[in-house]
Amino acid sequence: xxxxxxxxxxxxxxxxxxxxxxxxxxxxxxxxxxxxxxxxxxxxxxxxxxxxxxxxxxxxxxxxxxxxxxxxxxxxxxxxxxxxxxxxxxxxxxxxxxxxxxxxxxxxxxxxx
Amino acid sequence: xxxxxxxxxxxxxxxxxxxxxxxxxxxxxxxxxxxxxxxxxxxxxxxxxxxxxxxxxxxxxxxxxxxxxxxxxxxxxxxxxxxxxxxxxxxxxxxxxxxxxxxxxxxxxxx
Numbered sequence: 001x002x003x004x005x006x007x008x009x010x011x012x013x014x015x016x017x018x019x020x021x022x023x024x025x026x027x028x029x030x031x032x033x034x035x036x037x038x039x040x041x042x043x044x045x046x047x048x049x050x051x052x053x054x055x056x057x058x059x060x061x062x063x064x065x066x067x068x069x070x071x072x073x074x075x076x077x078x079x080x081x082x083x084x085x086x087x088x089x090x091x092x093x094x095x096x097x098x099x100x101x102x103x104x105x106x107x108x109x110x111x112x113x
Numbered sequence: 114x115x116x117x118x119x120x121x122x123x124x125x126x127x128x129x130x131x132x133x134x135x136x137x138x139x140x141x142x143x144x145x146x147x148x149x150x151x152x153x154x155x156x157x158x159x160x161x162x163x164x165x166x167x168x169x170x171x172x173x174x175x176x177x178x179x180x181x182x183x184x185x186x187x188x189x190x191x192x193x194x195x196x197x198x199x200x201x202x203x204x205x206x207x208x209x210x211x212x213x214x215x216x217x218x219x220x221x222x223x224x
Contacts (some may be wrong), residue, residue: 004156037119043203043214047159056211091156101147104156104211 004105008094013113019082021108024073025094033102034067034077035091043091047073082112115140115208117215126194134218135191136204145207147188148178151156151217152200160202163187174198196222 005024033048047057069075093102149157161172168180202214
């Protein structure tokens, strides 16, 4: 298995632009998670899905952030409009059932200038 | 609320020395506990996990961790550190399907 695949690896965008991050989970995994990592706040859970349904989005910072999972093999995290404080590394992870042992992707490093 | 505390932000050990990274958790039920490692510019890799049973769990790369319910701890250990172990280490607790991470401990290894 190729693992959790995220794209792009790096994204530089201007403030106010829309940014879309993509994630392909491991086939057969039924949980998908989006995390954000910054020096100041560490690893924060933004949202997670179970069987493509959003379960907990309480970590989504504000309405500028949205996430979708249209099918079991694809998810997006969108920021519109982007702001410099959104600069961070965004990780996607997937797991089978809820017992953890999550597999993380390599992350997308987002820089908003 | 669930939480994880890693008291040590940064630790430096000499190559070949033993290592212990501390982790304390707060969770009302029986916890699922994890240790992950992150090398610079990389994602997180699972080192080991505890769900139930034997409180001493073995992981990859020669790491082990011990669950102590009375102390709410899940400390990570390695008997002899290698230079390639330099990285950031995260302890996490699984709570109703999601992982709550500690702030991480950065490990430096002296030659």
